[in-house]
Amino acid sequence: MARDLNRVMLIGHLTQDPEIRTTANGQTVATFTVATNRQWKDAQGALQSQSEFHNVVAWRKLADIAHQYLRKGRQVFVEGYLQTRSWIGQQDNVKRYRTEVVADNIIFLGAPTAVGAQEGSTKATSTDTPPPPDASSTATPAQPKVPVGAEEEEIRIEDIPF
Numbered sequence: 001m002a003r004d005l006n007r008v009m010l011i012g013h014l015t016q017d018p019e020i021r022t023t024a025n026g027q028t029v030a031t032f033t034v035a036t037n038r039q040w041k042d043a044q045g046a047l048q049s050q051s052e053f054h055n056v057v058a059w060r061k062l063a064d065i066a067h068q069y070l071r072k073g074r075q076v077f078v079e080g081y082l083q084t085r086s087w088i089g090q091q092d093n094v095k096r097y098r099t100e101v102v103a104d105n106i107i108f109l110g111a112p113t114a115v116g117a118q119e120g121s122t123k124a125t126s127t128d129t130p131p132p133p134d135a136s137s138t139a140t141p142a143q144p145k146v147p148v149g150a151e152e153e154e155i156r157i158e159d160i161p162f
Contacts, residue, residue, distance in 0.1 A: 008078070008081060009079050010054055010078045010101065011076070011077050011109070012036035012037075012054070012078075013074065013075050013076075014033065014070055014072050014074050014076065015033040015034070016032065018031065018032040018058075018070050019032070028059070030057070030058045030062075030063035030064075030067045031055065031100075034056055036051070036054065037049060054078075055098065055100040056100065056101045056102075057083075057101070057102050057103065059102075066103075070108065074110065075109040076107065076109055077106070077107040078101060078103050078106055079104055080101045081102055083100055083101075084098065085097070086098075
């Protein structure tokens with residue numbers, strides 16, 4: 001029997017700070033874009049380069065952590081799955097589509113952008129499947145390292161379950 005696999009792993013840089021919002025049913029969602037680059041040599045031996053931009057969505061606590069710690073230019077590893085949404089445009093009544101990576105796991109790579117913060121990588125994980133935009137459930141992220149001087153931040157290390 002054939003099995004299906006929908007898994008995405010990206011290492012790239014944020015093109016802007018994450019945007020966060022709360023859905024009508026109280027779910028927190030963060031969206032951001034990760035840029036990846038690919039390089040190769042063409043038939044003449046010249047180095048070629050191509051950038052791709054990936055829309056990423058994180059839900060609940062993972063969204064809060066991404067919003068709190070990620071900034072434009074930060075390198076991240078994102079693991080999740082592809083999901084395509086569709087909707088009808090309100091002004092022109094045209095059906096639109098958007099394919100995005102729904103994040104299950106985010107590892108912050110490189111040095112944080114905050115001055116005086118610890119170097120190295122930090123990891124945040126969603127242990128359950130994020131809901132579609134209208135569903136509700138809870139996620140349990142792994143404990144990220146908290147930057148020095150961040151004790152009064154929105155999410156405290158004691159709030160993260162391990």
